[in-house]
Amino acid sequence: MPKGHLGGISKEFILGVEPVNGRDIFSRIVYGAQTTLTVAFLSAFLSTFLGVVFGMSAGFLGGWVDSIVSRIMDFLLAFPQLLFSIALVSVLPQTLFGFSGRWSRSLVLIAVIGFFGWPYIGRIVRGQTLSLREREFVEASRSLGARSPRILFREVLPNLAAPILVYTTLIIPTNILTEAALSFLGVGIPPPYPSWGGMLSDAVATFRYDPMFMIIPGTMIFITVLAFNLFGDGLRDALDPKAH
Numbered sequence: 001m002p003k004g005h006l007g008g009i010s011k012e013f014i015l016g017v018e019p020v021n022g023r024d025i026f027s028r029i030v031y032g033a034q035t036t037l038t039v040a041f042l043s044a045f046l047s048t049f050l051g052v053v054f055g056m057s058a059g060f061l062g063g064w065v066d067s068i069v070s071r072i073m074d075f076l077l078a079f080p081q082l083l084f085s086i087a088l089v090s091v092l093p094q095t096l097f098g099f100s101g102r103w104s105r106s107l108v109l110i111a112v113i114g115f116f117g118w119p120y121i122g123r124i125v126r127g128q129t130l131s132l133r134e135r136e137f138v139e140a141s142r143s144l145g146a147r148s149p150r151i152l153f154r155e156v157l158p159n160l161a162a163p164i165l166v167y168t169t170l171i172i173p174t175n176i177l178t179e180a181a182l183s184f185l186g187v188g189i190p191p192p193y194p195s196w197g198g199m200l201s202d203a204v205a206t207f208r209y210d211p212m213f214m215i216i217p218g219t220m221i222f223i224t225v226l227a228f229n230l231f232g233d234g235l236r237d238a239l240d241p242k243a244h
Helices: 025-061 063-078 081-091 102-132 136-143 148-184 196-203 212-239
Strands: none
Touching: 025 063, 025 102, 025 148, 025 196, 025 212, 063 102, 081 102, 081 148, 102 148, 136 148, 148 196, 148 212, 196 212
8 A cells, every 4th residue: 555644645746656556646647637538529529520410411401311310319319328338349459440559449439429429419409400490591592592501501500609619518528427437347448548437446446445546536537527517608608698
């Protein structure tokens, strides 16, 4: 066990050291933040891209396109994401697209979290598009001979920028928690590469004797998720004119 009080916290090791191996916790928190935030941001970007494309298509075109996209969203929302992630990571090779180690596993996490996250933003974009397509400026563009792609990207999409931006910032903390949960279960970032969820998993065996080993990564997850939630709420209040 670490020498000294609070898991070996001292001037040299400001967050203490790990039990058994003595690795610096502060260094692992920093490197774990790099991995966690990379997965959270890129999976949020993937979810946003897919949600905007399919949501706008369903809301603007309607008919059979809307029916198919809506059923796909219902199916993905009911699909057990956690079980699928565990099964997928277990069967995929350690080397993927020339990447190995943590970046290979990060690509898998980005794909899985991003793919299963797009129906949430897709439903919001679809609902907003349904109301926007009946507005006067869309009818004016149609009367001038504008085609559907031009109307979507020049008229509808700029009016969706605010809700898309707000919701993207709000799904980032959800992605952070999902990545931490998968790493905690052993299907996230492989050891010895650090991740916050993996540090929590390692702390299970020694938290009775060294609680700081669990408290520190847990606190980092809490602070980061809270910060992004507050940022998203503030951005929503700033970009929503009806709130003033």
